[in-house]
Each structure stands twice: as structure tokens, then as C-alpha cells.
Amino acid sequence: MKIGIIGAGAVGSIIAREFHKLPADKVELTLMAKSARDGFTILEQGVKTFHEIKVHKVSQVTDKFDVLFIATKTPALTALKDTINSITHKDSEIIYALNGMGYDSIFDQGIPGVVYISGQQHDDYIEHYVNQKIILPERQFIYTDKLIELIDNTESVNFELLKSSEFNKMRYEKLLINVGINSMTALSKNTSKIFEDEKTVQLTKRLLTESVAVVNLCNKDKVEIDEGFVDYAMNMYYSYPRDMGTSMYYDVMANKTTEFKYIQQYVHSMKQGYDVDTPVLDIVVTLLAAYEKN
Ligand SMILES: NC(=O)c1ccc[n+]([C@@H]2O[C@H](COP(=O)([O-])OP(=O)(O)OC[C@H]3O[C@@H](n4cnc5c(N)ncnc54)[C@H](OP(=O)(O)O)[C@@H]3O)[C@@H](O)[C@H]2O)c1
Numbered sequence: 001m002k003i004g005i006i007g008a009g010a011v012g013s014i015i016a017r018e019f020h021k022l023p024a025d026k027v028e029l030t031l032m033a034k035s036a037r038d039g040f041t042i043l044e045q046g047v048k049t050f051h052e053i054k055v056h057k058v059s060q061v062t063d064k065f066d067v068l069f070i071a072t073k074t075p076a077l078t079a080l081k082d083t084i085n086s087i088t089h090k091d092s093e094i095i096y097a098l099n100g101m102g103y104d105s106i107f108d109q110g111i112p113g114v115v116y117i118s119g120q121q122h123d124d125y126i127e128h129y130v131n132q133k134i135i136l137p138e139r140q141f142i143y144t145d146k147l148i149e150l151i152d153n154t155e156s157v158n159f160e161l162l163k164s165s166e167f168n169k170m171r172y173e174k175l176l177i178n179v180g181i182n183s184m185t186a187l188s189k190n191t192s193k194i195f196e197d198e199k200t201v202q203l204t205k206r207l208l209t210e211s212v213a214v215v216n217l218c219n220k221d222k223v224e225i226d227e228g229f230v231d232y233a234m235n236m237y238y239s240y241p242r243d244m245g246t247s248m249y250y251d252v253m254a255n256k257t258t259e260f261k262y263i264q265q266y267v268h269s270m271k272q273g274y275d276v277d278t279p280v281l282d283i284v285v286t287l288l289a290a291y292e293k294n
Contacts, residue, residue: 100262
């Protein structure tokens with residue numbers, strides 16, 4: 001089985017490090033990114049390790065993959081469309097190892113994933129904080145089911161690739177978690193320490209409450225987010241190290257395009273045709289859209 005991973009950053013490198021341990025007679029693994037290199041370094045629990053897993057320049061790859069993980073950031077999806085079509089076949093399973101929602105239909109063979117891998121790409125190494133897990137919808141897959149079986153049967157592989165009947169709910173919850181903290185850290189240009197400020201806490205709660213209301217009223221997946229979700233999300237934010245940023249915070253600090261289109265804008269666009277008042281979400285979306293203007 002041919003497995004491809006596009007993206008050798010925080011998420012892609014952790015998937016590659018673990019899948020590289022799968023039996024070579026059963027899995028042929030190819031890691032790809034914008035540029036080629038001989039491997040990557042992961043910093044974990046204070047220790048830096050270089051992993052000699054070749055990173056190929058995606059535009060030079062000609063293989064056709066049975067399972068392809070997309071672990072870039074969402075702004076790369078459009079640019080990669082033709083390339084991905086050329087390295088997949090009609091039965092390929094394309095797993096979106098991405099945050100956000102609203103891009104599922106870009107590839108007919110696309111499978112959404114909820115990614116629990118927490119890390120950050122630095123200039124010359126990747127810092128891995130916690131988790132190595134991706135949740136998929138509860139469906140039958142030709143290749144991915146075999147991959148799951150292989151992972152489960154290979155003791156050295158420390159990765160959870162799971163299917164869950166609660167997938168849709170998990171996905172909306174992850175989206176909402178991102179709407180809350182990513183918006184506040186990106187717009188304040190500050191890390192999780194912002195939650196030491198009571199006014200910021202109140203504003204984040206309002207943003208989350210409005211976003212939960214939109215999801216509950218407007219989602220077509222019959223998902224109902226529980227009443228206690230806002231407190232759950234806030235407690236999660238409080239538990240983060242005060243100097244930890246978010247992916248959107250790091251993007252803004254580096255003046256890069258963010259994943260806003262498939263996170264905040266996606267939630268905002270859900271309410272079209274519905275009567276729901278979201279003053280804080282409206283401002284957040286307006287400011288993030290303004291940031292994206294070039
Ligand atoms: N980091 C986290 O903690 C975390 C947690 C959950 C979910 N996520 C989500 O997972 C996704 C990946 O995030 P990440 O943190 O792993 O990103 P990242 O560290 O910034 O890595 C992105 C990777 O994508 C590659 N890439 C970007 N544009 C490309 C293109 N046009 N062609 C080929 N490769 C391209 C980059 O290649 P080069 O290295 O060559 O530049 C890089 O290796 C995002 O949707 C993110 O929101 C991240």
C-alpha cells in the first residue's frame with residue numbers, strides 16, 4: 001500500500017515518524033513538502049532527535065498513493081489541487097489532516113479528519129507538545145481500514161488512527177475551540193496569557209456562546225453542542241502554558257495568510273438565511289478578513 005503525506009511540519013512529521021515504523025513490505029511511505037530535505041528534527045520532552053525520513057518536493061513526485069494525508073495548512077489546498085489529482089487514483093483516500101471545515105468537496109475522495117497532534121514548526125526543528133491521534137468518520141474505507149489494522153498490529157507505532165460515530169460532533173467542537181482561542185490570540189497578537197485578563201475572558205465567552213448558537217441552529221449534521229461547552233473550552237484555554245500561542249497567532253506574527261476562511265468565516269457563513277444575532281463573531285470575522293487583504 002502506498003501512503004503519502006503532504007506537509008512535513010508539526011502534524012505531517014509526527015504522522016511520518018510513526019508510520020515510518022510500519023512494516024516496509026506492506027507500506028511504502030512518502031513524505032512531501034514544498035522543498036526537499038534529508039529528514040527533520042523533532043524536539044520532544046527536552047530532547048531533539050533527527051529523523052532520517054526523506055522529505056520530497058511534492059511537485060517532483062510521480063507516485064500514485066492509495067492513502068494521501070494532507071497536512072499542509074488550508075491556504076495551500078487550492079494551489080495543490082492539480083498536484084494532488086496527479087498523485088492519486090480514482091480509489092485513493094485523501095485524508096484532510098487539517099483544522100477547519102468547508103473544504104471537504106475539493107477532492108471527491110476527500111475524508112475529513114479531526115487532528116489531535118499539538119506541535120509547532122520552528123525554523124530548523126519541530127516541537128511536539130502532546131497527542132498523536134486523528135479521528136475519522138465511522139465509514140468503511142478500502143485502504144484506510146487496512147492502514148488502521150496495520151497500525152493496531154504494530155506495537156512500536158504510537159499513533160491512534162480511529163473512526164468514531166461521534167465524528168461530526170467532535171469536528172464542530174474542534175472548530176469552535178479554534179474559533180475561540182485562535183481569534184483572540186491572533187487579533188490581540190498575544191499568547192494564552194490573554195486569559196489572565198477578565199475582560200478578554202468575557203469577550204471570548206461571548207464569541208464562543210454566539211458561535212455555539214450558530215452551530216446549533218444552522219448545522220445540517222444534526223449536531224447539538226452541549227450547554228457546558230463554553231466552560232469546557234475556557235477551562236482548556238486556562239490550562240495552556242501562558243506563553244503558548246496558536247497556529248493563527250503564529251501566522252499573524254509572521255505576516256502569513258491564516259486559516260481563517262475555513263474556521264471563523266466558515267462558522268459565520270453557516271448563519272446565512274438564519275436569524276441569529278452574533279455581534280462579536282461579526283467583528284472578529286470583519287477584522288480577520290481585513291487582515292487577509294493584500
Ligand atoms: N500544529 C498543531 O498543533 C495543529 C494541531 C491540530 C491541527 N493542526 C492543523 O493541521 C494542519 C497542519 O498544521 P501544521 O501545524 O502541521 O502546519 P506547519 O507546521 O506550518 O506545516 C505545514 C507543512 O505544509 C507544507 N506546505 C505548505 N504549503 C505547501 C505546498 N503548497 N505544497 C507542499 N507542501 C506545503 C510546508 O512545507 P515546507 O516545510 O516545505 O515549507 C510544511 O511542511 C493545519 O490545518 C493546522 O491547523 C495543527
